[in-house]
Amino acid sequence: MKEVKVGQVLQLFEQFAPQKYALEGDPIGLQVGSYQKRVKNIMIALDVLENVVEEAIEKKVDLIIAHHPMIFRPVKKIQTDQAQGRIIEKLLKHDISVYAAHTNLDVAKGGVNDMLAQALQLEKTAVLIPTYEQKLRKLAVYVPVEHEKQVRTALGEVGAGAIGDYSHCSFSTEGTGRFQPGEGTNPHIGQHGKLESVQEVRIETVYPVEMEKKLITSMLKAHPYEEPAYDLYDLALKGEELGLGRIGELKEEMSLRDFALFTKEVLDSPGVRIVGDLDEKVKKVAVLGGDGNKYFSKAKFKGADVYVTGDFYYHTAHDAMNMGLNIVDPGHNIEKIMKKGVTELLKKECENSQFEITIFPSEEDTNPFIFL
Structure with a gap:
């Protein structure tokens, strides 16, 4: 083991x-x-x-x-x-x-706030409070023509080439690769001491720097060469915005009362506190795990009908009520x-x-x- x-x-x-x-x-x-x-x-x-x-x-x-x-x-x-x-x-x-x-x-894509948004069945979700912008890099790797699909698939499967709602994005150009295997090598193509020419494909794909180690490991595993040639480039292109909380829409609007009961059920909370008119219809929902008192005005600014968060304060609830923002507080423990x-x-x-x-x-x- x-x-x-x-x-x-x-x-x-x-x-x-x-x-x-x-x-x-x-x-x-x-x-x-x-x-x-x-x-x-x-x-x-x-x-x-x-x-x-x-x-x-x-x-x-x-x-x-x-x-x-x-x-x-x-x-x-x-x-x-x-x-x-x-x-x-x-x-x-x-x-x-x-x-x-x-x-x-909380901030990570697929982390606590995405888990909460998914449980609430929110669609068209976006970050509520941006706190971090991913840095992007580009990988360019040279692969024998017959192994192009194998390597491109491996890169896409670990998340490289994700641009907006598109995945597995890459670009390929063909050319000739040249190398001479030295003593002690175990070349996939060619012989020791002999200059070799091979038809190769240059595969280019973009990725967030956080996944670099995972990406390189996957590429090396899929690549047939003992010593693959590849380049890494920093990009001026802006990456995905990450942050606290999420905001999205319910598939169909419902009353605040029904939404609060739905929240209680899907987030397995023993009870919820509510601020607002129980008969008012809600569709756009902001959610932030933990203590979200500081960010209620951001939820309102981004058009939320209701804000789901924990530990809401008495006077902050008054402020939210006065600005017309409904609150559902299922507690901090929903995390x-x-x-x-x-x-x-x-x-x-x-x-x-x-x-x-x-x-x-x-x-x-x-x-x-x-x-x-």
Whole structure:
């Protein structure tokens, strides 16, 4: 069995949600443990509370990937008769590493906010609060004519050539490639010490810099040559805008009352708070996981009929009401949707990398609120 370390798993995860996506000051990353630790069992959690750590101990977990950072502010002392100290003590005693993916997972394409938008069945979605613009690069690789399709397909399958709603975009030009295999080489075409000419295709495709490692790995795997020739170029072309929250449309408008009940059901919330006229029709929806108080005016500015977010304040609710924006607050805990989402995503990535690892979501409830 191939030994896999924490660092290798996190490297895969960060191709999806790089740390540079995080908002300034967000304490993300490895918070407890070592990148060198061997890992067999991974648990995905929303919060790292004591009941979650007990679950991890029972299930022989090596690594917890959590959405909310366990250590949000600097720890000045560790007292093992206090909750945080007990948690840290148990993690260290049982050699469990903890990694936090917070706002980087919120911002990532396919991350928490996209998961919420998908659960709400929103269409024509866009970023609500832009925070990051992807940098684009171009790959140009030279391939024998008979292997062109094989390499182009491999590049497209990992996401290269995605432009707007189009995928697998590339351009090819034919020419002659020349090389002379040296001693100790194992050429796919040609002989040692003899100059060889081959009809080749130059394949060009654009990709976000975040996927470069994955892209190159896929290209090398599909390419028949021992030492493929390829170039990488920085582009002035602007990449996709990423950020917090999403805004989109319901397939059909519904009353605020029906939408609130729908939200409660699909986001598995024990209750919702509502601001607005329950009989008013809504169609355009903004959603932002966690505490979205700061961004309600952005939702209104972008034309939202209703804003779905958590932890809404009393006076902020007055402000939203006065500007005619409906609010549905199903609580902060709806971000638990990431447990299943990240589990599925990381499983797929680990399988592609042939990592023999068990990945599963935490089953513990970390919602501090009880609804009567």
